[in-house]
Amino acid sequence: MPELPEVEVVRRGLDQWVARRVISGAQVLHPRAVRRHAAGPADFADRLAGRRVTAVRRRGKYLWLPLDGGSALLAHLGMSGQLLVQPGRAPDEKHLRVRLTFDDTARGELRFVDQRTFGGLSVHRLTGDGVPEAIAHIARDPMDPAFDEDAFHDALRRRATTLKRALLDQTLISGVGNIYADEALWRARLHYDRPAGSLTRRRTAELVRHIREVMAAALAAGGTSFDSLYVNVNGQSGYFDRSLDVYGREGLPCRRCGTPVRRRPWTNRSSYFCPRCQRPPR
DNA sequence: TATCCGACCTGTTGGC
DNA sequence: TGCCAACAGGTCGGAT
Numbered sequence: 115m116p117e118l119p120e121v122e123v124v125r126r127g128l129d130q131w132v133a134r135r136v137i138s139g140a141q142v143l144h145p146r147a148v149r150r151h152a153a154g155p156a157d158f159a160d161r162l163a164g165r166r167v168t169a170v171r172r173r174g175k176y177l178w179l180p181l182d183g184g185s186a187l188l189a190h191l192g193m194s195g196q197l198l199v200q201p202g203r204a205p206d207e208k209h210l211r212v213r214l215t216f217d218d219t220a221r222g223e224l225r226f227v228d229q230r231t232f233g234g235l236s237v238h239r240l241t242g243d244g245v246p247e248a249i250a251h252i253a254r255d256p257m258d259p260a261f262d263e264d265a266f267h268d269a270l271r272r273r274a275t276t277l278k279r280a281l282l283d284q285t286l287i288s289g290v291g292n293i294y295a296d297e298a299l300w301r302a303r304l305h306y307d308r309p310a311g312s313l314t315r316r317r318t319a320e321l322v323r324h325i326r327e328v329m330a331a332a333l334a335a336g337g338t339s340f341d342s343l344y345v346n347v348n349g350q351s352g353y354f355d356r357s358l359d360v361y362g363r364e365g366l367p368c369r370r371c372g373t374p375v376r377r378r379p380w381t382n383r384s385s386y387f388c389p390r391c392q393r394p395p396r
Numbered sequence: 397t398a399t400c401c402g403a404c405c406t407g408t409t410g411g412c
Numbered sequence: 413t414g415c416c417a418a419c420a421g422g423t424c425g426g427a428t
């Protein structure tokens with residue numbers, strides 16, 4: 115499932131295969147895929163036709179393609195989204211939602227394929243910071259060199275919520291999902307239900323370091339699933355699964371202490387943790 | 397105003 | 413074998 119590291123792999127692929135090309139047209143095959151484009155599918159297509167992609171950017175799990183003229187094509191892969199560069203003659207995928215064609219047809223077309231339709235595409239103006247207006251409220255992600263660790267700590271201290279909720283709040287820190295939240299908390303020996311405001315500055319710094327390390331490891335693993343002709347996100351790729359320490363490992367021994375990993379229902383999802391390494395708050 | 401929680405969506409898995 | 417419920421989870425909007 116696409117997480118920040120996989121989105122970054124997609125960004126690199128798009129930078130190679132789509133950047134600097136001119137979009138000739140957009141075909142929306144499922145309106146839900148452009149639901150975040152308030153003016154509708156026809157307007158979405160109108161705003162892309164004839165525009166040149168000038169770069170490929172990412173913040174957290176969002177990707178965007180700045181276009182000449184000052185707008186950008188924004189993409190979120192949701193849970194099952196893929197952005198594929200395919201030859202135009204290739205048969206349509208079962209869950210193909212949007213097709214972008216380019217004036218240099220020989221280099222293929224860009225397809226947005228999304229089984230569960232949680233992801234989507236939209237076109238927005240860019241703010242002065244070069245970020246699409248629709249995601250201007252999203253915090254920087256921990257892989258961003260400009261991520262402000264002190265500001266993150268101060269924001270945590272102000273929050274009357276629990277640690278994992280705070281990690282999943284994209285306005286505090288972006289790019290962290292359920293899997294990497296559990297993995298980073300395990301590495302930091304912190305319980306998910308601990309009050310967000312209870313960490314010292316040093317402990318916050320440790321947690322951020324663990325988030326970065328687990329994401330960097332996943333990015334390195336995700337990069338191996340690519341071949342050179344193809345921008346591919348394989349949501350079912352098991353490559354990094356083998357490196358996970360707690361997520362999805364209910365009942366299996368903790369890799370640190372051997373205690374069986376537990377799974378607890380948590381806001382319509384699951385939290386995985388080691389009951390010995392990660393003591394619950396009193 | 398801040399925080400919480402259900403709905404959205406579809407394929408897979410497991411239980412009966 | 414077939415049916416059904418549970419599950420996966422990021423984001424948004426309504427509820428508290």
